[in-house]
Amino acid sequence: xxxxxxxxxxxxxxxxxxxxxxxxxxxxxxxxxxxxxxxxxxxxxxxxxxxxxxxxxxxxxxxxxxxxxxxxxxxxxxxxxxxxxxxxxxxxxxxxxxxxxxxxxxxxxxxxxxxxxxxxxxxxxxxxxxxxxxxxxxxxxxxxxxxxxxxxxxxxxxxxxxxxxxxxxxxxxxxxxxxxxxxxxxxxxxxxxxxxxxxxxxxxxxxxxxxxxxxxxxxxxxxxxxxxxxxxxxxxxxxxxxxxxxxxxxxxxxxxxxxxxxxxxxxxxxxxxxxxxxxxxxxxxxxxxxxxxxxxxxxxxxxxxxxxxxxxxxxxxxxxxxxxxxxxxxxxxxxxxxxxxxxxxxxxxxxxxxxxxxxxxxxxxxxxxxxxxxxxxxxxxxxxxxxxxxxxxx
Ligand SMILES: Cc1ncc(COP(=O)(O)O)c(C=O)c1O
Numbered sequence: 537x538x539x540x541x542x543x544x545x546x547x548x549x550x551x552x553x554x555x556x557x558x559x560x561x562x563x564x565x566x567x568x569x570x571x572x573x574x575x576x577x578x579x580x581x582x583x584x585x586x587x588x589x590x591x592x593x594x595x596x597x598x599x600x601x602x603x604x605x606x607x608x609x610x611x612x613x614x615x616x617x618x619x620x621x622x623x624x625x626x627x628x629x630x631x632x633x634x635x636x637x638x639x640x641x642x643x644x645x646x647x648x649x650x651x652x653x654x655x656x657x658x659x660x661x662x663x664x665x666x667x668x669x670x671x672x673x674x675x676x677x678x679x680x681x682x683x684x685x686x687x688x689x690x691x692x693x694x695x696x697x698x699x700x701x702x703x704x705x706x707x708x709x710x711x712x713x714x715x716x717x718x719x720x721x722x723x724x725x726x727x728x729x730x731x732x733x734x735x736x737x738x739x740x741x742x743x744x745x746x747x748x749x750x751x752x753x754x755x756x757x758x759x760x761x762x763x764x765x766x767x768x769x770x771x772x773x774x775x776x777x778x779x780x781x782x783x784x785x786x787x788x789x790x791x792x793x794x795x796x797x798x799x800x801x802x803x804x805x806x807x808x809x810x811x812x813x814x815x816x817x818x819x820x821x822x823x824x825x826x827x828x829x830x831x832x833x834x835x836x837x838x839x840x841x842x843x844x845x846x847x848x849x850x851x852x853x854x855x856x857x858x859x860x861x862x863x864x865x866x867x868x869x870x871x872x873x874x875x876x877x878x879x880x881x882x883x884x885x886x887x888x889x890x891x892x893x894x895x896x897x898x899x900x901x902x903x904x905x906x907x908x909x910x911x912x913x914x915x916x917x918x919x920x921x922x923x924x925x926x927x928x929x930x
Contacts, residue, residue: 579911613822621835629770638797641794649675652681663708714751715867724766753778758868847914880898
């Protein structure tokens with residue numbers, strides 16, 4: 537008997553590699569004990585939130601006995617929270633934003649879903665690059681769209697502007713990019729982004745409709761070696777930034793994110809109305825109350841990024857010593873080394889025999905590589921050194 541939809545059955549069958557590794561990890565930990573397994577499979581920030589988060593949360597708790605303290609609110613979030621966020625993002629992105637240009641959401645994931653709900657027709661195409669954050673395909677399909685990808689340039693994972701140009705069709709409604717990038721650690725440069733927005737502006741004109749450029753930026757705060765993340769909002773009227781406080785405040789479970797529109801977009805009030813209704817009718821209803829109070833107190837603070845920088849160096853030294861080939865991540869908290877022998881699924885299996893958990897690149901549309909997340913303690917990274925050496929020696 538068909539008790540669930542075909543779409544969900546196939547989604548479950550093709551299931552995310554990350555989930556599978558998670559389950560394999562639990563099994564290994566039960567078998568050998570927590571301390572014997574080096575788990576690099578999940579991007580769940582382990583750093584403590586900055587002190588401003590606790591301060592804001594305790595201050596909120598003082599007022600929780602008041603009526604409506606935890607009640608419904610406008611679908612786009614509290615007016616005061618949107619104003620505060622708009623002022624903060626104006627300086628971060630170098631544009632003048634009003635409260636109406638931002639909407640609060642249930643994480644960046646919620647932001648992406650309301651964006652696709654607001655802009656896609658059945659069969660509309662959304663373009664991205666490989667490798668990509670695996671949830672994009674699901675989110676596009678949620679709203680009747682078709683997810684298409686083009687490869688990035690070999691080794692550097694930079695945008696291949698000609699390949700993107702060739703992949704645009706009359707059905708292309710949006711392109712989604714992610715910088716700093718999960719899983720490759722790539723950070724796109726201003727000249728890459730200028731070339732991309734020029735191309736999308738030309739294509740929008742040619743096809744007579746906006747081709748939105750969605751910038752998924754939850755790792756904007758986390759770059760290394762002086763890399764910067766140029767803003768798309770002053771570059772392109774159809775740019776939409778989706779982001780969250782999951783990573784910079786270690787707040788992933790509280791689900792607070794946002795979408796922000798470019799002030800260069802004249803018809804943005806229409807799009808904002810659609811995003812707001814989408815927040816409601818997708819069942820989010822409104823963004824989390826407590827998250828907004830935390831955000832108001834903690835805007836501008838972040839976790840101690842020097843810890844991520846230190847772990848990145850430790851991990852790089854271990855991988856280099858063991859003989860892996862990899863691109864040093866310029867941002868975010870992942871390495872995406874080449875899988876020796878080329879078969880990433882088989883290689884991740886070998887790593888698991890060394891009690892090292894990673895995710896095969898195939899799960900991100902990037903076969904031949906594997907992803908290691910460095911939001912784990914320094915001790916886990918140090919402990920993995922011998923296993924990485926042994927797996928290459930075998
Ligand atoms: C590239 C990327 N986009 C979006 C998200 C979703 O983040 P959020 O917790 O804000 O929904 C993640 C989470 O890992 C991510 O890595």
